[in-house]
Amino acid sequence: MSAYKNKEMVKVSYYYYKKGLTQAEIAKRMNMSRQRVNRILKKALDDNIVQIKIHDIDKYNVELENKLEEKFNLKQAVVINAIDSQTIFEALGMAGAEYLDEILKKDDMIGVTWGRTLSEVAKRLSYNEKLNVSAVQMIGGLNIAYMDLQADEITRTIGRKLGGNSHLLYAPAIVESKEIKDVLMSDNNLKDTFINMERCNIIIAGIGELKEDTKLHEDGSLNEEYKKHLLCQGCVGDIGFSWYDKDGNYVKQDYDDRTIGYNILKNKNNALVVGIAGGEKKYEAILGALRGKHLDVLITDSDIAEKLVSQ
Numbered sequence: 001m002s003a004y005k006n007k008e009m010v011k012v013s014y015y016y017y018k019k020g021l022t023q024a025e026i027a028k029r030m031n032m033s034r035q036r037v038n039r040i041l042k043k044a045l046d047d048n049i050v051q052i053k054i055h056d057i058d059k060y061n062v063e064l065e066n067k068l069e070e071k072f073n074l075k076q077a078v079v080i081n082a083i084d085s086q087t088i089f090e091a092l093g094m095a096g097a098e099y100l101d102e103i104l105k106k107d108d109m110i111g112v113t114w115g116r117t118l119s120e121v122a123k124r125l126s127y128n129e130k131l132n133v134s135a136v137q138m139i140g141g142l143n144i145a146y147m148d149l150q151a152d153e154i155t156r157t158i159g160r161k162l163g164g165n166s167h168l169l170y171a172p173a174i175v176e177s178k179e180i181k182d183v184l185m186s187d188n189n190l191k192d193t194f195i196n197m198e199r200c201n202i203i204i205a206g207i208g209e210l211k212e213d214t215k216l217h218e219d220g221s222l223n224e225e226y227k228k229h230l231l232c233q234g235c236v237g238d239i240g241f242s243w244y245d246k247d248g249n250y251v252k253q254d255y256d257d258r259t260i261g262y263n264i265l266k267n268k269n270n271a272l273v274v275g276i277a278g279g280e281k282k283y284e285a286i287l288g289a290l291r292g293k294h295l296d297v298l299i300t301d302s303d304i305a306e307k308l309v310s311q
Contacts (some may be wrong), residue, residue, distance in 0.1 A: 006049075012040045013050045040102045061302055067309040068298065072290040075272070075297055082303040088279050093120020095299050096276045097205065101126050103272075109199050110158060111138045111262065113240040114151035115206035117276050123236055124155040137166075138203065139240045139261035140173035163242030167196040171260045172243055174226070178257040185260070197262045200271050205264060207277035209285040210239040231253060237285025239275065239294060240264045246284060248292020265294055272296045278304050287311065 009032075012030065015021045016037075023041070028035040028305045038165070044050040061079035067247075070076035080095050081151040096117070112118060112135055137151045152168050159166030171184045184190060210230055233253045235243040242265040250265045264273065273294065277286055278301035288306060289295050300308075 001138045007043045008051055009040050009047070012037055013044045014264065016041055017050060018021045027117065030048040047180055053066075059240065061305070064302060064305050068305055071309055072295075072298075074290075074295065075295065077305070078299040079302050079305045080278070080300075085279055088301060089116045089120050090279050092117050092276055092299060092301070094124050096121035097124035097126070098145070099274070099297070099299060100202075100204070101128075101311075103202075104128070104131055104162070106131050106133075108133045108201055109136060109164075109196065110134070110162075111136045111200035111203040111205075111264075111271065112151065112154050112158060112262075113138050113203075113205045114142060114154060115208070118154050118204065119127075120205065122154045122161075123159050123277065125158060127161050129161075131162045132164050132249070133159075133162035134164030134196070135159040135162070135166050136193065136200055137169040137257050138197060138200075138205075138264065140169050142173050167193050169193050169260065173259060173261060173269075174255060175260065176259050181258055181260055194262070198267075199271065202274065203264060203271045204274045204276065205239045207275050207282060207285050207289055209282050210235050210237060210243075211281065226255060236288045237282075237291060242266070244288050244292050244294070246288050246291075246292070248294060250292070267293070268294075276300075280304070283307060 012026055014027070015026045017122055021029070022159060023034050023037045027037045045052070061081070065077040065079050068074060068079070078095055078099055080091050083091050090297070108131070110133060131269055135155045137155040139151050141150060142154060155168060157168045170189060175181050175184065198201070210227065230243060230253060233243070234245040235251050235252050235253070236246045237244060240261055241259050242263045243253060244265060274297040275286070275289055275295040277300040280303070284299060286298070286304060290298065290308065
């Protein structure tokens with residue numbers, strides 16, 4: 001390369017990176033096309049004339065997030081540093097709350113599922129009543145031991161903190177028969193809640209895994225019967241009790257006609273679906289959700305992220 005060409009590259013880079021000129025301004029000043037400026041800047045990077053150093057890039061897992069976004073066509077990935085299984089829920093909850101704090105706009109409507117991680121998100125969410133953001137319960141109630149993990153309690157907490165309404169689903173997640181479901185679904189209060197589900201522009205969801213030791217329900221007989229049926233159907237995970245297989249394909253199974261809630265896998269509309277999950281046990285469920293393109297945003301830990309991008 002001639003000394004002139006080398007100097008030209010250095011000068012264009014100086015104007016762009018040090019002086020803050022736009023490519024159009026540089027093109028006018030140096031009497032060349034903007035496209036040529038763009039090519040020179042790219043070559044300056046390729047030839048290491050310009051070297052960009054971003055501090056703390058590893059600390060915040062930025063490259064790992066980018067790899068996830070590119071591999072699974074995500075709008076955004078948020079990766080926290082790997083942490084022990086005892087505190088991972090709290091860490092993911094904090095990351096989820098911080099993400100919502102950043103993206104929420106006035107009059108948004110959030111759909112929520114249930115679970116320990118979402119409970120932690122709700123607890124750590126900042127108070128901002130001026131936003132007037134309402135929360136909608138997307139899945140019926142569950143017979144679980146801890147009230148704060150229930151979908152209705154999570155919904156109330158988020159609605160209260162963000163100054164909006166809490167639209168609750170006054171029905172069990174799973175009922176004994178299709179006939180009972182049909183009767184409940186004819187209730188006007190439930191109909192109104194389902195209308196509000198359709199209005200959600202953000203859905204924040206836990207990702208449930210399905211393994212031999214997974215406990216889906218406090219009722220032991222239902223838990224075992226339901227789990228056995230799902231395993232036989234090839235299910236690996238769920239979002240709001242809508243189940244999918246290892247490739248992310250929605251699995252229609254016998255309990256669908258007994259489940260009361262919004263089928264996020266089939267009816268997400270234009271809502272931004274934010275999945276929050278981490279830990280080794282969740283790997284297959286998270287991978288299935290990504291393969292099925294059920295998520296727009298994933299919040300997870302670095303161990304799972306590394307495994308996802310390398311599989």
